[in-house]
Amino acid sequence: DADVTQTPRNRITKTGKRIMLECSQTKGHDRMYWYRQDPGLGLRLIYYSFDVKDINKGEISDGYSVSRQAQAKFSLSLESAIPNQTALYFCATSDRTGGSNQPQHFGDGTRLSIL
Amino acid sequence: GQSLEQPSEVTAVEGAIVQINCTYQTSGFYGLSWYQQHDGGAPTFLSYNALDGLEETGRFSSFLSRSDSYGYLLLQELQMKDSASYFCAVLVGKSTFGDGTTLTVKP
Numbered sequence: 001d002a003d004v005t006q007t008p009r010n011r012i013t014k015t016g017k018r019i020m021l022e023c024s025q026t027k028g029h030d031r032m033y034w035y036r037q038d039p040g041l042g043l044r045l046i047y048y049s050f051d052v053k054d055i056n057k058g059e060i061s062d063g064y065s066v067s068r069q070a071q072a073k074f075s076l077s078l079e080s081a082i083p084n085q086t087a088l089y090f091c092a093t094s095d096r097t098g099g100s101n102q103p104q105h106f107g108d109g110t111r112l113s114i115l
Numbered sequence: 116g117q118s119l120e121q122p123s124e125v126t127a128v129e130g131a132i133v134q135i136n137c138t139y140q141t142s143g144f145y146g147l148s149w150y151q152q153h154d155g156g157a158p159t160f161l162s163y164n165a166l167d168g169l170e171e172t173g174r175f176s177s178f179l180s181r182s183d184s185y186g187y188l189l190l191q192e193l194q195m196k197d198s199a200s201y202f203c204a205v206l207v208g209k210s211t212f213g214d215g216t217t218l219t220v221k222p
């Protein structure tokens with residue numbers, strides 16, 4: 001089983017719908033992240049959480065919200081989806097020990113299309 | 116804010132050596148990371164430099180010069196499977212990734 005699991009893997013939906021992407025991890029890491037990736041571009045940070053009670057906005061948080069339900073679960077919601085939110089979404093985790101040099105471990109991504 | 120610049124594409128032949136450069140501008144700096152991504156799959160961690168100098172991991176090496184705000188990833192003995200996108204990143208607080216360099220390895 002994958003250490004970082006994202007569901008669903010693919011989703012097609014319509015403008016205005018509310019969508020939730022889910023991420024769960026078995027790595028025991030405290031830190032979790034949501035990114036989006038557009039074609040030909042790098043990963044842009046949407047939100048990050050360093051523990052269950054800690055939620056922080058990233059570079060592009062507008063139009064998104066998150067919930068850290070437990071250490072192992074971090075979900076991303078699009079309150080009212082719009083076509084320019086069509087992208088590949090990744091969840092990642094990292095261990096807090098050792099500071100910023102801990103590598104991030106990524107899920108396989110969710111490919112989201114908004115019509 | 117933070118920004119990282121890297122070339123968009125690099126092409127090399129099997130068995131060759133290729134260097135992917137990355138320059139960065141950051142408000143705080145704790146190290147430069149490198150990730151590999153195949154065809155929209157999960158990015159995977161390759162290397163990290165906190166201090167100036169060269170870090171070697173098998174065929175891959177990474178270099179950092181903090182005074183020049185510059186680093187590079189060196190791939191030796193290129194194989195076809197090395198064709199992928201490579202990202203440099205600064206992972207402090209608000210993680211920032213470069214836009215990636217697409218490496219194409221030709222026979």
